[in-house]
Every structure is written in C-alpha cells, then in structure tokens.
C-alpha cells in the first residue's frame with residue numbers, strides 16, 4: 513500500500529549558505545538586496561519511503577548527504593524544500609549530535625528522555641538500565657565534554673534504544689565503539705527489528721549494512737543514485753568505489769570538481785520544472801502520488817534565506833523600536849513628535865553636565 517509507511521521523504525532539497533564569518537551572516541540577515549552568498553546544495557531532490565518494520569541502510573561516499581537526510585528525518589534541521597512525513601517518535605544516535613557537552617551523562621539521560629516525552633518517574637525507572645548499557649563507569653557523572661567519541665556513542669546509543677522510539681536512526685555511531693559494545697548494539701538492533709521497529713542505519717561499513725538492512729539507498733553527491741535490494745545496491749556501490757579508486761589523482765580531482773559545480777549550480781526552479789514535467793508525463797496510475805515542492809520558512813531564520821517580506825518586516829520593527837527610543841530620550845510625547853518631527857532632535861529638557869554651570 514502506497515500509504516503504508518513510517519517515513520516519507522519527497523523531492524527533498526537542502527541548501528547551505530557558506531558564510532565565512534558571523535558578521536557576514538548577520539549582514540545577509542538584514543540585507544534587502546539579494547547579494548550573492550556562496551551556497552551549496554547538500555541534497556538535490558531526494559525521495560525515499562521507509563515502511564513500518566523496515567531497516568533502511570544509507571550508503572554513500574563522504575559528504576554525499578547521508579547525515580543531512582538523517583537529521584532532516586529526525587527533525588534536527590529543516591529541509592529547504594520538499595515534503596517530509598514522519599509517523600512516530602524518532603530517536604537519533606549520531607557521533608556529533610544529541611548530547612549536551614556541558615551536562616553530565618546522567619543529566620543528558622534525563623534531558624533527552626524528557627524531550628522524548630517521558631515522565632520523571634519513568635526516567636528514574638529507566639536510569640539504571642541506560643547506565644548499565646552505556647557502561648561508562650564513573651564518567652556518567654562527568655560532563656560529556658570529557659568523554660571520548662566511543663563513550664559519547666555508548667551513551668547516545670544507550671539513551672536512544674531505551675526511550676523506545678518508533679523510528680531509530682543510527683548515523684555512523686557504531687564505528688567508534690569497541691568490539692564488545694558493537695556486538696551489544698547489533699544485538700539490540702536485531703531485537704528492535706524483531707519487535708517490528710523501523711530503523712534507518714547510516715554506515716560506511718558495507719558488512720554492517722548487509723547484515724542489518726532490508727533495503728538500501730545509495731546517496732551520491734546529494735542525489736539518490738539507487739534504492740532497493742541490499743545486495744544489488746551494495747554491489748553497484750562497491751563497483752563505483754572500485755572504479756573511483758582506480759582513477760588517477762587528476763581524474764579524481766576533475767570528477768570531484770564537476771560534482772561540486774553541479775551541487776553549487778543546482779537550481780530549485782529548474783528542478784521544480786523537471787518535477788512538473790515528470791508529473792504530466794506520468795502513467796495515469798501514478799498521477800495520484802503528489803510530487804509537489806513545498807517551500808517552507810522556519811522559525812530559526814538566521815541561517816535560512818529570508819524572504820524579502822520577512823526582511824521588510826524586520827526593518828519595519830527596527831524602525832518603530834528606534835523611533836520610540838528616540839521619542840523617549842527627547843522627552844516629548846509621541847503625538848508631539850509626529851506633528852513636529854524635528855522635535856526628536858531637540859530634547860524637551862536641558863542636560864546639566866557637571867562643571868558646566
């Protein structure tokens with residue numbers, strides 16, 4: 513059934529603006545003119561479906577967009593355009609995500625569990641199991657910033673599996689643990705699979721992917737290259753990496769430069785046109801599947817491209833605030849300043865400076 517899914521990602525794109533400094537970012541925020549900021553498309557229209565109880569593997573070379581898509585599905589970052597439907601609670605285990613460095617392991621357990629909707633009583637009950645699974649000894653009461661990457665991964669994994677999510681997303685988190693912990697994680701993932709949970713598993717280890725995944729998606733430089741049977745996709749991916757390894761340094765450089773240029777020059781307008789054409793040419797049976805591009809603007813706009821209207825509104829609010837500040841300093845009434853604008857620079861009171869009497 514087309515509607516029987518846990519995760520649906522349709523035509524998803526993600527654009528990053530590559531600001532060099534914080535001030536450049538701030539200037540762009542207030543700029544009304546559309547000054548060209550260097551940008552990069554991490555995802556150029558990816559569509560995926562994960563069915564209930566399925567384990568989907570995500571593979572691809574470094575920087576191809578696997579973490580970007582995992583973070584979008586788990587709600588850590590928003591997509592730039594596209595449709596994402598996630599049916600259930602997600603929990604992500606990633607090496608560099610999800611734990612607060614300044615908090616201790618124990619505090620992180622409480623915080624993440626509360627964020628996932630557990631009550632304090634439920635957390636108290638789960639705490640010993642999570643600590644036992646993480647097996648990080650006295651470090652559980654130390655700030656996470658003092659942890660090794662393996663310890664972070666242990667704690668992250670222990671929290672994620674114990675809060676019982678509907679959808680578990682594991683982004684490369686098994687690669688930094690030792691063998692004992694790795695086996696413990698594999699056992700837990702297998703248990704999750706048997707319980708019919710949905711899993712998204714990101715890894716560079718094709719052995720792990722082949723062992724755990726029912727289906728694999730190969731993300732290639734921001735695009736979905738192939739999705740389907742685990743053996744088939746991993747085989748094609750192996751052939752690609754072997755082919756790539758055989759290239760000379762010059763050929764590799766040329767290949768990567770061309771790929772980067774595609775990701776830099778991707779145009780959402782052209783993509784939309786392409787999708788519309790595909791929709792129009794689709795077989796009548798497939799036409800009920802919407803392939804729209806939904807443009808969204810988000811609360812945290814500082815890192816996202818603002819619409820001109822948003823920017824005009826920001827400027828309007830700023831002007832009103834400055835006006836009221838000046839009126840306040842001038843000591844006149846608002847009505848008086850509106851009727852006599854020049855009064856704003858002529859305070860109603862005299863300043864008495866020391867020594868000037």
Ligand SMILES: Nc1ncnc2c1ncn2[C@@H]1O[C@H](COP(=O)(O)OP(=O)(O)OP(=O)(O)O)[C@@H](O)[C@H]1O
Nearest residue numbers: 528529530554572573574575576577578579580581
């Ligand atoms: N916050 C960001 N700002 C700018 N570019 C970013 C940001 N996050 C990711 N990128 C870029 O997006 C691209 C995809 O990154 P992503 O981490 O999703 O790749 P990946 O496939 O998970 O890579 P890896 O296998 O190395 O973990 C990369 O080129 C990366 O540099």
